[in-house]
Amino acid sequence: MARSYQDLLASAREQVPEVQVADLAARRGSGDDPLVIDVREQAEWDEGHIPGSVHVPRGNLESRIAGVARPDQEVILSCASGNRSLLAGITLREMGFENVSSLAGGFQRWKQSGQDWTVPQRLTQEQRSRYSRHILIPEVGEAGQLKLLDSKALLIGAGGLGAPAAFYLAAAGVGTIGLVDDDVVDASNLQRQIIHTTDRVGMNKGESAKVAIQALNPDVDVNVHPFRVTRDNVIDLVSDYDIIIDGTDNFPTRYLMSDVSLMTRTPLIHASILRFEGHASTFLPYDGPCYRCLFPEPPPPDMAPSCGEAGVLGVLCGVMGNIMATEAIKAMLGIGDTLSGRLLIYDALDMTFTELKVRRDPDCPACGPNAQLEFRDYDAWCAGVHRATAVATA
C-alpha cells in the first residue's frame, strides 16, 4: 500500500514526541542542556543554528550518530520546520534510541520566537582568496585558517628576529599580533629588519611594524606595546596572548620570558642569532624542557656579545625569524612536530643544520617537580655578580 508524505509524517508524530520551543528554551535557560541534533543540510546550518546544537545532516544520521549520542541518552532533533526531524526520529527509534523527540516548528519557529541563534564563523570571499594557498593544504584548510585568525601571538622585540616573524605571521593571517619594543627604527636596522622602511627611521619599532602589517593584511589587529618587559608588567602582557615569540638580544629578558612562559603556561618560541649562526627551539611548559633546562645559567657578559657588538648577517634573521613563525603557526594549528626537546643550530657559512637533543632536567630550578618558581632580579643575575671570579679570569 502506497503511503504519502503526509501519511509518513502522521505516523511519525504518533511515535516521536514533540518538544515546544518555549519548553526547550526554558530548560536551556535553567542550565539543563539536552543534546540537540540539527539534521538539516550544510547550507541551512551555515545560515544559522541553535547555539550548542550538533550538526548531523539527515543523510548521514545512521552512520554518524554513534559518534554523537548513546542510545540511552535524551536526543532532541531539530530541522527547519519540524518535519524532517520527525522522520529522523523514526530512524533513531529503529536504531534503539528510546528518548528521542522532535523540536516542533524547528529552527524557523525557534528564530521567530526570539531565541538566540548563531551563524558559524566562516571565511569571507576576500579571505578565501587571500588564504587560498593555505586552504589547499589539508593540514590547514578553512578550519585551520579560522584558527589562525582567532590566534594571538606576542612578539618580544620587533627587531632582527621579530621583524620577519611578525611580517610572515601577519601575511599568514594570525588575527592578533602584539609587538613589545621600546626602541626606535635606526638606519643600521634596515639591513635585516625588513618590516621597517627608510622613511620610518626614528619611529617606534612597534608602530613602524604596525604600518607595514596594516598595509599587508587588514585582517590583523596589531597591539603596540612601546615599553620594556619587566617582571612587573609581563604577566598582564602575556595573559592576553596564546603564544610568546622571543627574539630579544639579552639574557635577562630570555630568562624572564622563560619563567613567565611557565607561570602562565604559554608556549615559548625561541631563537637567537649571531654573525652566521642561529639557534631555535620551542619550549612547551611542563610538557617539554624549558630554556633553563637547556641553559641553567646565563653566560657572563663578555661571553655573550650582542649583534650590535659582534655583527649578524642580515639574511640569517630572515631564516631564523621564519623558523620561529613556522613553529608558532604549527603550535597554533596543533599540527606537525615542533622543536620541543630539540635545539636547531643553523650555520649559514657552512649551510648546515645541526640538531641537538634537549631533555627536561628533573632538577630544573624553573620547571622541575621541586621548583619554587618566582621572578628574580634578572639584570643582576645575568651581570654575573655571583661569579665575579670566573668572569675576571675569563
Added chain:
Amino acid sequence: MSVVRIPPVLRAATGGEREVQVDGGTVADVLDALYERHPAVRTQLQTPEGDLHKFVNVYLNDEDVRLMSWLDTEVTDGDTLLILPAMAGGAAAAR
C-alpha cells in the same frame, strides 16, 4: 681523531678556527688537547677549579654529556664534540 666544533663567541680564542681536530679517549682528554692547541679557550670554558662553566653545554654528537658520563664520557674516532654557550642575539629592545 674527533672534531671539536667551536661556537662563534670562542673563535677569537682559536684564531678564527671553526673546527679543531684533536685526539682523545674521553671528553676531558679532547678538551685538554683543545686547550693545548688554543690555551685561550681554557679560561672561557673552565672554572679555576677545572670544572666546566655551568653556562657552557658540551654535546657529544647530539647528546648533552651532562646526561652521559660528563667529562669521563668516552669519545671515539669520528665523533663530534660541540661546544655550546647560550646565545642571546636578537632585537636590542626589550629589557
